[in-house]
Amino acid sequence: MDPLLCGLAGNPALPVALVDGLIALADPDIDDELARRDDLGRAQAITLAARDEAGGVLLAYEGLLTAADADPTAQPRVALALLDQRAGDPAWARLLAASPVVAHRERLAACPGLPPDVVETLAADPDVGVVVELALWGEPDVAARLARHPHAEVRRAVAANETTPPEVLAALVGGEALPPARHCLVCDREEPPFAHSPDCPRPDCELRPGASCDGSHESTALDILRAALENPATPAEAAAGFADHPSMLLRWALAARPGLPPQAYARLAVDPTPGVRADLASNPAIDDTLIRVLAGDSSPDVRRALAHNPRVPLDVLADLTATTRIGAMPLPRIASATAAEVEELARSPHAAVRALLARRRDLPDGIRDALADDPDAKVVAAVAAHPGLTEARLHAMVDRHSAQVLTGTAANPDATPAVLERVARHRPPVRKALREIARHPRATAPALLPCLADARFRPLAARHPALPPEMVVELLSDPAAPVAEAAAANPSLPLAVMEVLTRRAIDGQAS
Template sequence: MTSLLCGLAANPALPPELVDRLIALAVATPDPTDGRAKDLAEEPADELAEALADRADLGPDQVAALAARDEGTAVQLARGGHLTAADVDPAAQPLVALALLDEGRGLPEWARRFAVDSAPRIRRRLASCPGLPREAGDRLAADPDAGVAAELALWTTSAPVAARLARHPHAEVRQAAALNEATPPTALAALLTGHGLPAARSCLVCDQREIPFTHHPYCQDTDCELPPGAECDGAHGSTVHETWRRALLNPATPPQAAVAFAEHPSVLLRWALAERTDLPPHICARLAEDPVPGVRSTLARNPAIGPELIRVLAADRWVDVRRAVAYHPRVPLDVLTELAATTRLGPGPLPWITSASPEELAEPAGSAHGRVRMLVAQRHDLPAELRDALAADPDASVVKAVAPHPGLSQRQLRAMVARHGVRVLARVAANPDASGALLAELARHDPPVRRALREIATHPNATAEALLPCLADDRARVLAAAHPALPAALVVELLTDDDPQVVEAAAGNPSLPRTVMAELVP
């Protein structure tokens, strides 16, 4: 029953009077003497309310009825744009008020009130909201709960507030400020070097444990909230380490403060450094020799490295490093060609291919290596002449890549299938211009191609003839049950399917007759 009602609740063709009946069902207190109501009440009404709150066509009375059900539903309605500040009492529904503040549609006086007079969990949520009044931000920055200050340090867009929190006596707050791009560069540099920064007085570890303490990675304490490996001997080691890692990842951190970590014994810190796009050449060269392949592969994608290092890393003994070079935005074409011919590069498209001009693509499109031509074929905004040449390619992998390209004719799509059969069938079915007749032919292919059936089941051009074979595949059946081209009689039949997902999809199908909808809603 839950799948059926939730599907109906999401059905865009559901008449307003039936939406009202579902809302009444979702918000009703069951009568224990009513057997049917009791059965319905045993289903998770929360799911029904959630599906109803997602509707875009709710009227004011319907919104009010759902909002009165519980605060969680009201929050969903607020985030969906159904509730305004005038609809909300912040004292009765603080989480709804916070949702509106988070969406930028709350009232400034709510923020001022919550910053002073609320539970810590409310203040923590408030601290992540954008555009807080200055006095509310000042209150939260001085909050006695370090978790509140840490949340503000992570999300504030005020440079003065972020700078203040980067010097907070609690290491957890500094750790949060290290990731915030609003934190001034001088403050971020101080977090890395310690220059001019007073030592933190506490962290989450020494707040909870007698130090020295190292948290066992397989801690058996079910109430313990410390992360694996957390440790403190008075210097707040694990928190400081994470602060450094975050500051290295922060693009606002001055590179001159970051480069000292190229020789740090921590792999995580060198790995974070390798992601920076403002590294000087000598630091890039040092990281290219790092003993950890993950550091080198991260560097290999980095726009900071030049052609010489690209070629060095393209010859790396680790395949992940060589593969990463192919994703460098300025990889030389000859290097990319060699990599494509010798290394499995994974799903594209590659940055060089994506940004290349049609003139630049002509050479790799005519390469003797099918894998290189395939890389070009993965780009689906090619000039017609280039697209058509790749569509007639003798290599099935190239044709498979270009098959979903818009603009291909039905004749070209059929020719692909005739030449390459099941190897390209699913990708041809994914072509946005595939006609209903072609999709029906593909759906009847013997043996069936399951991936093609799933593409057909969601294709907007699919006809009833094309959808019928999809019902024989477990995964395609769920998708086809929701397709508006499926005959109404079949949609009704699927309402009793053994698979709850199929039932929900069929109930949400706009082709479901209104008379049947009315019979299904108690």
């Protein structure tokens, strides 16, 4: 792989004529980069697709190919990509349904809008993997029919299909209305009773870790129940009875479900598995009483999950900040706070609560500025990237809190070149701040120089269009291939240099 040519192939400033020149090289690595360009013409896309099927699949999904551009016999994967977007010829589906390549039939079975006769062919396919894909992605009537399939793996796929009719999912959960399955992946391969070791040494073994069958296909039966319980289309009344099931996996599958009766949620709240309680804590369907119970849970994971519940009361959230590291993710309850609640949060005596509010990026100007002037560095760091902060205020934040607020300041979309240059000059360097500068659209060459000095961010900075052209050219000779490739992809690379690189490659191939 030539890093310069690969970078050049992705350069957004590359003229059409030079794109054609790189296409003429017929190099797989360069073709892969060219196929990802936003400005490819249809003729260029057809040329690339004809040469490489993987690139053709990408171009098909990008909408650059039509049915007239694909041959299902020569490039079946491209045809399948078009069928997957309902842009292919229905006749292809009949051809591919008879393909000797199982992977092609499996991919076809996952495509929408297949002709009825093709669906029938795939439902009767001798390879269970094909039928599984059809059961997973098929229309409601297809899923309903395949729920009675003799292979348990097909039923597992039906249980996971969100278009499966609710009454069919209820039958899969209850089990009484369906004939027993006769096969599973385990007894297809091994004589029951058999339990597959999680540490199986066989490199060609495809069984799931812990899969087992004593004749009742028990591990797959458990998988069917789990898939159905996780499926939002399964009726809540059919699922609720599993809240005290011996299987932790089934109880866990219930914890995030809406619509369960309060008694089921109450049983899950005392589950011995913290993960079950954590998923329950983040479930918007639980009531205030249960929220307050879970706020006192011994597991920090449960309390952290509760903080992300969109219905958690603000007073409970304030209490959680005193006992739990919540992280930097914006919280749904803070995002949905009313104007009055926002004002209340901004006046909170707890800095951690003010910092949660400061992560919002749509605050009223007055509250935003008040948080930027907050005496607590964590609050200021949280609000530092908020749009609308003036250059003077950003400088003042850095004056007061220095390194603690540099990363957020560098990430501010309104940070001026002067602010970014000041952050870049800080000693010792703040690496996360340099990363933000290296990708900031307002960064200048002086701000980018310290980023180039850090090996971790040198490739990112080498791609920045604010670098002077002569510096970009110099970086083409960098010993690190990612840096040289990034420089070749820089739109500030002079056109004359682009032409030299392309011509040199064409001449080298001709010789």
